[in-house]
Amino acid sequence: xxxxxxxxxxxxxxxxxxxxxxxxxxxxxxxxxxxxxxxxxxxxxxxxxxxxxxxxxxxxxxxxxxxxxxxxxxxxxxxxxxxxxxxxxxxxxxxxxxxxxxxxxxxxxxxxxxxxxxxxxxxxxxxxxxxxxxxxxxxxxxxxxxxxxxxxxxxxxxxxxxxxxxxxxxxxxxxxxxxxxxxxxxxxxxxxxxxxxxxxxxxxxxxxxxxxxxxxxxxxxxxxxxxxxxxxxxxxxxxxxxxxxxxxxxxxxxxxxxxxxxxxxxxxxxxxxxxxxxxxxxxxxxxxxxxxxxxxxxxxxxxxxxxxxxxxxxxxx
Numbered sequence: 001x002x003x004x005x006x007x008x009x010x011x012x013x014x015x016x017x018x019x020x021x022x023x024x025x026x027x028x029x030x031x032x033x034x035x036x037x038x039x040x041x042x043x044x045x046x047x048x049x050x051x052x053x054x055x056x057x058x059x060x061x062x063x064x065x066x067x068x069x070x071x072x073x074x075x076x077x078x079x080x081x082x083x084x085x086x087x088x089x090x091x092x093x094x095x096x097x098x099x100x101x102x103x104x105x106x107x108x109x110x111x112x113x114x115x116x117x118x119x120x121x122x123x124x125x126x127x128x129x130x131x132x133x134x135x136x137x138x139x140x141x142x143x144x145x146x147x148x149x150x151x152x153x154x155x156x157x158x159x160x161x162x163x164x165x166x167x168x169x170x171x172x173x174x175x176x177x178x179x180x181x182x183x184x185x186x187x188x189x190x191x192x193x194x195x196x197x198x199x200x201x202x203x204x205x206x207x208x209x210x211x212x213x214x215x216x217x218x219x220x221x222x223x224x225x226x227x228x229x230x231x232x233x234x235x236x237x238x239x240x241x242x243x244x245x246x247x248x249x250x251x252x253x254x255x256x257x258x259x260x261x262x263x264x265x266x267x268x269x270x271x272x273x274x275x276x277x278x279x280x281x282x283x284x285x286x287x288x289x290x291x292x293x294x295x296x297x298x299x300x301x302x303x304x305x306x307x308x309x310x311x312x313x314x315x316x317x
Contacts, residue, residue, distance in 0.1 A: 021041075092166075117147065
């Protein structure tokens with residue numbers, strides 16, 4: 001049983017936006033110490049999209065542009081440009097430079113560009129971009145944090161109270177267990193259990209359960225088993241989240257049931273139509289129909305209107 005394709009995009013974006021202070025404290029503590037966290041950061045998603053529309057130089061996991069206020073002055077605010085890069089990219093440092101100067105040109109404000117590298121390469125760590133010509137020199141440097149540098153400290157991460165320590169551990173364990181669903185299921189169960197031991201507020205625990213759940217993909221059967229066991233973890237730790245987990249598990253189960261019901265109904269209707277048009281279906285045709293996806297069933301239903309033979313129907317989709 002193989003693990004599904006790993007998904008890092010949405011969990012990173014959600015976690016960074018909701019818990020930006022914790023994110024900065026864990027990965028960029030020196031910058032965190034200079035920000036006035038009594039004033040909420042303002043995320044400039046649309047502005048960043050506008051500034052960067054013509055500067056797509058690679059694939060990133062998440063990007064953020066936040067306006068923060070520095071300590072020591074209400075009007076002293078800077079823009080924090082953050083990139084979470086998910087794979088090795090030869091032009092990454094150039095893109096960081098392009099982003100930085102485009103944002104500066106747009107706002108005429110100081111811009112701090114910070115990079116978190118979530119790729120699996122141990123040696124790749126770009127932190128500068130520049131050139132020199134005719135005595136003119138340009139050099140752009142930026143702070144970089146590499147998630148793979150934490151690989152030998154997973155146990156320490158699991159003890160850390162910052163939620164992004166657990167997110168980092170989840171990221172590393174997801175990479176380490178790629179293709180091994182048994183190990184991943186065990187690692188994910190452990191992370192869930194550790195979350196229940198935190199003295200955080202209810203919403204924070206729920207948010208990071210969802211982040212880790214999304215990040216550490218498992219086959220549906222194993223994932224459903226894990227979520228079904230959460231009430232027992234909740235009772236053992238006296239955490240008042242039972243109703244949330246029951247709603248989530250029941251809601252997901254009902255949605256799966258509805259999808260399966262719709263698909264089965266579509267399959268039965270198509271089977272009757274095929275038999276009416278071409279006669280009794282062979283064993284092979286019946287097996288193909290039983291294994292078909294929603295997209296295939298719909299394509300075959302459309303092809304049925306004009307296809308001269310049953311084989312012509314199956315050639316579509």
